[in-house]
Amino acid sequence: MSKAIDTIDNGKQLQKMTPRHLMVLLTCIFCTFGCAAVAFSVPGLCYKPVAAYLGVEIFNVSFYMTILYLSQVICSAPVGWLLKKFDMRIICTIAACCTSIGFMSMSFHTELWQWYVSAAFMGFGEITLLWLMVAGLLNRWYKKKLGLVIGLTYAMTGVGGAVLNLVGQSLLGSDLSGWRDVYLVLGIVAFVLSVPFTLFGIRSRPEDCGLKAYGAELVSAEEAESGIEKEIPGVPAKVAYTRWFFYALIFAGCMANIGGIFPQHFTTFYQSFVAIDRETLVMIGELMIMSGTLEAFTMVGMAGGKILIGALESKSIQLALVVGTVGGFIGLSLIWAGGTMVVLPVMFAGGLLYGLIYPFVTTLLPYVTRLIFGNKDYDRIYSVILIPVNLVGAFAASGLALIYQNGGWPPFFIVGLASIVIIYVGFNLAYYGGKKHYLEKL
Numbered sequence: 001m002s003k004a005i006d007t008i009d010n011g012k013q014l015q016k017m018t019p020r021h022l023m024v025l026l027t028c029i030f031c032t033f034g035c036a037a038v039a040f041s042v043p044g045l046c047y048k049p050v051a052a053y054l055g056v057e058i059f060n061v062s063f064y065m066t067i068l069y070l071s072q073v074i075c076s077a078p079v080g081w082l083l084k085k086f087d088m089r090i091i092c093t094i095a096a097c098c099t100s101i102g103f104m105s106m107s108f109h110t111e112l113w114q115w116y117v118s119a120a121f122m123g124f125g126e127i128t129l130l131w132l133m134v135a136g137l138l139n140r141w142y143k144k145k146l147g148l149v150i151g152l153t154y155a156m157t158g159v160g161g162a163v164l165n166l167v168g169q170s171l172l173g174s175d176l177s178g179w180r181d182v183y184l185v186l187g188i189v190a191f192v193l194s195v196p197f198t199l200f201g202i203r204s205r206p207e208d209c210g211l212k213a214y215g216a217e218l219v220s221a222e223e224a225e226s227g228i229e230k231e232i233p234g235v236p237a238k239v240a241y242t243r244w245f246f247y248a249l250i251f252a253g254c255m256a257n258i259g260g261i262f263p264q265h266f267t268t269f270y271q272s273f274v275a276i277d278r279e280t281l282v283m284i285g286e287l288m289i290m291s292g293t294l295e296a297f298t299m300v301g302m303a304g305g306k307i308l309i310g311a312l313e314s315k316s317i318q319l320a321l322v323v324g325t326v327g328g329f330i331g332l333s334l335i336w337a338g339g340t341m342v343v344l345p346v347m348f349a350g351g352l353l354y355g356l357i358y359p360f361v362t363t364l365l366p367y368v369t370r371l372i373f374g375n376k377d378y379d380r381i382y383s384v385i386l387i388p389v390n391l392v393g394a395f396a397a398s399g400l401a402l403i404y405q406n407g408g409w410p411p412f413f414i415v416g417l418a419s420i421v422i423i424y425v426g427f428n429l430a431y432y433g434g435k436k437h438y439l440e441k442l
Contacts, residue, residue, distance in 0.1 A: 012217050012218075013217065013218040014144075014215055014216065014217060014218065015143075015206075015211060015212040015213060015214055015215060015216045015218060016214070017214050018211060018214075020141075020203070020206070020209050020211060021141055021142070021206070021211070021214045023197075023201040023202065024137050024138070024141045024201065024202050024203075025138070025141075025142075025149055025152075025153070026197065026201060027137075027197040027198060027201040027202050028133070028134045028137060028138060028149075028153045029152070029153050029156050030156075030193040030194060030197050031092075031096065031129045031130075031133070031134070031193070031194045031197065031198070032129075032130060032134065032153055032154060032156040032157050032160065033156040033157070033159060033160035033163075033193060034100070034160060034189055034190035034191075034192075034193030034194050035096055035099040035100055035125060035126065035129055035130075035190045035193070035194050036126060036129065036130045036156075036157045036160065037156075037157055037160030037161045037163075037164050037190075037299075038099070038100070038103045038160075038164065038186050038187065038189075038190045039068065039099055039103065039122050039125070039126050039130075040126075040157065040161075040264070041157060041158075041160065041161025041164065041165065041263070041264075041295070041299055042161060042164050042165055042168050042182075042186060042292075042295075043062075043064075043065060043264055044263070044264045044265055044266060044267035044268055044295060045165065045168045045169065045172055045179070045182055045267050045291065045292050045295075046061075046106075046172075046179040046182055046183065047061050047062055047265075047267070047268050047401075048176060048267075048268055048271045048272060049172070049176040049177070049179040050115075050179060052176075053179075054111075054112055056112060057401075057405060058268060058272075058401050058405060059398055059401040059402050059405055060112060061112070061115065062264070062265075062397060062398050062400075062401040063116070063397075063398040063401075064115040064116050064118070064119040065119065065261075065264065065394075065397035065398065066394045066395060066397045066398045067116045067119040067120055067123065067394075068119040068120070068122050068123040068126070068394075068397075069123065069390050069391070069393045069394030069397060070123065070391070070394045071119065071120045071121075071122070071123020071124055071127070072123045072124075072126060072127040072131070072390050072394075073387055073390045073391055073394065074123075075123060075124045075127045075128075076127050076131075076132075076383065076386065076387065076390075077383075079091070079095075079124070079127055079128050079132055080132060080383070083128075083132060083133075083136065083204075087204060088133065088136075088137070088202060088203070088204040089198060089199060089202060089203070089204075091128060092128060092129060092133050092198040092202065093195055093198040093199050094128075095124060095125040095126075095128035095129050095133070095198075096125065096129060096190075096191070096194035096195045096198050097125075097191070097195060098121040098122060098124050098125035099121075099122050099125030099126055099129065099190060099194070100125075100187050100188075100190035100191035100194060100195070101121075101187065101191065102118040102119070102121040102122040102125065102187075103118070103122065103183060103186065103187040103190060104183060104184055104186075104187025104188060104190075104191070105118050105183075105187070106118055106183040106187075107180045107181070107182075107183035107184035107187065108180075127390075129194070130157075131386065134150070134153055134154070135150070135366075137202060138150055138153065140204075140205050140206065140213060141206050141213055141214060142213055142214045142215065143213040143214060143215040143216045144214055144215020144216075145214070145215070148310075150310075150363075151306055151307050151310035151311075151363060152307070154306050154359075154362045154363060155302075155303040155304075155306040155307050156303070157299075157302070157303075157362075158299040158300060158301070158302030158303030158304070158305070158306065158355065158358070159299070159300075159303045160299075161295065161296070161298075161299030161302065162296040162297070162299035162300045162303065163296075164186055164189070165267075165292035165293075165295045165296040165299060166292060166293070166296050167185070167186065167189075168182045168186060168292050169289070169290060169291050169292030169293065169296075171185055172291060172292070173289070174283070174285040174286070174288045174289040175283070175285070175288070176271070176283075176288065176291070233374050233375060233376060234373055234374020234375050234376025234377060234378065234438070235372075235373045235374055235376060235377070235381075235437070235438050236376060236377055237377035237380040237381050237384075240373050240377070240381050241384070243433075243434070243437065244433065245372065245429065245430045245433035245434040245437075246373075246381075246385075246430075246434075248426060248429040248430040248433060249365075249368060249369065249372070249385065249426075249427075249430035249434070250385050250388050250389070251426050251430075252360075252365070252423060252426030252427040252429070252430050253361060253365045253385055253386075253388075253389040254388055254389050254392040254393075255419055255422050255423045255426055256357075256360035256361040256364070256365060256389075256423050256427075257361045257389050257390070257392055257393040257396065258392060258393070258396045258400075258419055259328065259357045259358070259360065259361070259416070259419055259420060259423060260357070260358045260360075260361050260362075260393075261393055261396045261397055261400065262332070262354075262400065262416050263295055263298045263299075263302075263351075263354070263358070264397065264400075265400055265401065265404070265412070266294045266295045266298060266335065266351070267291055267292060267294065267295050268401075268404075269294075269335075269339060269404070269409060269412075270290075270291050270293075270294050270339065271288065271291050273339060273409055274287065274339045274342055274347070275287035275288040275290075275291060287342075290344075293344075293348065294335070294347060294348060294351050295351070296351075297348045297349075297351035297352050297355075298351035298352070298354055298355050298358075299355065300351075300352060300355065301331070301351060301352035301353060301354060301355020301356060301358075302355035302358040302359070303355070304355065305324070305327075305355045305356040305357075305358060305359045306358070306359040306362065306363050308323070308356070308359075309323070309324055309356065309359040309360070309363050309364060310359065310363050310367075313363070313364055313367050313368075314367075317364075317368065317371070317427075317431050318428075320364060321364075321424055321427055321428065322424075323356060324356045324357055324359065324360055324364070325357065325420050325421075325423060325424040327353045327354075327356030327357065328353065328354050328356050328357030328420050329417060329420045329421075330350070330353050331349075331350045331351065331352065331353030331354030331355070331356065331357070332350065332354050332413060332416050332417055332420070333350065333413075333417065334346050334347065334349055334350025334353065335347050335350035335351060335354060335413075336350075336409075336410075336413040337350075338350055339409075357420060357423070360423060360427070361389065364427065365385070365389070366382055368427065368430060368431055368434075369381060369382050369385060370382075371431070371434075371435075371439060372430070372431065372434025372435060372437075372438060372439065373434070373438065374438060400412065400415075403415060
């Protein structure tokens with residue numbers, strides 16, 4: 001019997017873990033740790049110094065994130081087609097280069113439009129790596145412990161964000177003059193952690209290597225004799241699109257994405273409000289040197305939150321919602337209060353707690369989608385949900401900057417607290433409305 005085959009008590013032969021399976025998982029982990037983190041978790045480090053260098057408002061710089069999100073929306077369908085048509089190694093390697101080199105190139109930019117061009121390439125890179133590659137590869141290569149490996153992989157955006165924010169703040173310096181070094185060094189890190197793995201660590205399908213998904217059944221005598229394929233349970237996409245709770249879920253996902261974008265502005269809050277003398281507006285060097293610490297704490301909370309929420313949602317959707325929203329609400333309140341009073345431990349503790357709200361868009365949203373619509377047309381349904389979710393993210397990325405630039409920081413935090421309440425209500429409406437019609441057993 002092959003070493004790649006395991007036999008359980010009832011005689012069924014299952015695919016064992018192999019180095020190929022492990023390399024696929026490591027590729028997904030390193031791509032989220034590096035490329036996804038530089039794209040989404042560390043941009044806030046450089047908003048303020050880049051805006052000062054260019055002589056523009058922070059909104060104009062943060063608008064490149066809007067371009068990135070719009071690029072994701074535009075590229076979503078074409079990339080899905082490319083991944084089916086061509087070898088994933090080729091497409092994913094190009095995507096890794098677009099993200100890492102796009103971020104790295106910002107070290108050499110001198111005009112605002114150049115940031116926007118880089119962002120467009122990074123959008124292609126991240127819709128490929130973060131959204132389509134990770135979900136596609138892990139669903140093909142893992143049947144057993146699929147939820148665990150997906151949660152572990154997406155947690156790496158938080159771990160990478162925490163580590164790279166700390167590295168970035170040391171490169172940035174107390175006077176924020178090292179922003180070009182931040183782009184260059186972190187871009188190189190993202191390249192090294194992605195390109196070698198996408199080139200040599202993955203295959204489109206386990207069957208390409210003579211394998212099956214980890215934990216998949218290799219031999220089923222009854223099915224082989226009958227020749228009958230089991231119908232995949234679930235709600236057809238055309239039916240799902242007519243249900244009101246489908247749109248409630250889209251709304252909840254959009255609000256959750258807004259909640260996930262708030263941390264991109266935490267560093268700007270720290271640099272422009274916490275680490276300055278509010279009478280003279282002079283930077284306080286000993287505080288400014290820690291400008292990436294708040295977001296680093298948030299990323300640590302995000303990493304732990306993805307694992308925690310992922311574990312809780314399988315037991316109780318309501319429990320996951322309560323833990324995430326209450327933690328996020330208290331966390332954002334502590335960041336606001338701690339920053340206002342310049343009590344750093346309170347603010348950093350708030351960052352940890354706020355990380356609990358972030359997993360809603362990457363962990364809870366796809367889980368609830370599968371729960372109330374099933375596996376039948378899950379890919380089609382979820383891809384449609386992601387279009388407005390990413391569109392809202394595109395405008396939220398720069399829209400939040402407009403709020404605090406024009407109204408100050410209190411409106412920024414009030415909007416954030418209100419959005420958390422809306423997230424809770426939205427997911428409840430979608431889940432309890434959907435379960436009356438269909439509920440998948442997961």
